[in-house]
Amino acid sequence: MKTILCYGDSNTWGSIPTPTFNGARRYDAHTRWAGVLRDRLGEDYWVIEEGLGGRTTVWDDPLSPHRNGYAYLPPCLMTHRPIDLVVLMLGTNDLKHRFGLSAYDIASGAGFLVDTILRSMCGPEDTPPGVLLVCPPPTTDPIPPKFADMFAGAIEKSRQLAPQYEKVANDYGLPFLNAGDVIESSPVDGIHFTPEAHIKLGEALAEKVRAVLV
Template sequence: MKKTILAYGDSLTWGYDAAGPSRHAHEDRWPSVLEAELGGKARVIPDGLNGRTTAFDDHLSAADRNAAKTLATALLTHAPLDLVIIMLGANDMKPWIHGSPYTAKYGLLRLVEIVRGTEYGFGWSAPQILLVSPPAVSQTDNHEFKQFFAGGEAASEHLARLYAELAAMTGCAFFDAGSVAKTTPLDGVHLDAENTRAIGRGIAPAVRKMLEL
């Protein structure tokens, strides 16, 4: 039977293209590339929202950006699920959110608890979890993004290590997206088409192993 995967994230999952600014073509977004890499053995449901945080409110958007408030709804909307891939944390680096990679780690822990603590019904079990650290924020001459993510370059460098520690502590799988992709200097936060495709390709071996595909 074909497996079902939920790709839950922020603008990196949504496919924000800094060059427009616009949105990458569907086939270039990393969840689409992952599904293609899995060769028809799984469907990947993308759920990306620009500005989404791990577990913190941000009132600059009409949508609720706090994943701790919305994840359970997504889980039940798309259940039954075999795997949830969570790539969040870049927006937690915004100074008005909290700007701390350590707090992002515990925001992500809250999401792990939600995945495992949700009552799915119908005898369905909680899905497996793959935690993905986003590529680090990089230098940019874009004044607005430089202010939005002030201090984010140094702070976001710690996310991969902290998320790996969290994965080991909770028994989740882990992938460092920064090992295959870099953020664009156009705004220091988002990905060009090649780098978002690289994440889809990079995650595929871990997913095949987890789901025995």
């Protein structure tokens, strides 16, 4: 059995888009893209969901503690080892105005996580796990009022992420998926995914994973 770790933010956790801040609501296990991935791959694969709302690549958030993706990554890898493949999709929260990051900075953060995974020896027989790097889709234009101020300046930067992420993947010789080629963010809040988007992304990733884990 192949073990796949899906490491991400609220879109991996499965946040339902809402127009106001009224508490986190989550899609069911068979709607979330990681659940769709699990269902499509079948019983020969074990898919682990490690999504956390607000998680960044490598940055501490002064307003939301415990969201640094790097801080939790090493113990997470050690907890779930041996891991055949890590599906890594982070970067949306790095677009928040308070971080002041460029698309290059955000992709560099993702690259640091890739490097951490490849140095972890948490794969089968103490080898490095494989990594499938996924660039999150752009925000909507415009971003609805709920997130407009929080993500001020994010629209253009979110569109610049894909080529930067692809370069990181190429530098490490990794498989890559630009989620923006498959889905769009929901117009309800501009950041999260509709059920249909989760299904499309899960199906696209299942095809990609099968090709990687031959």
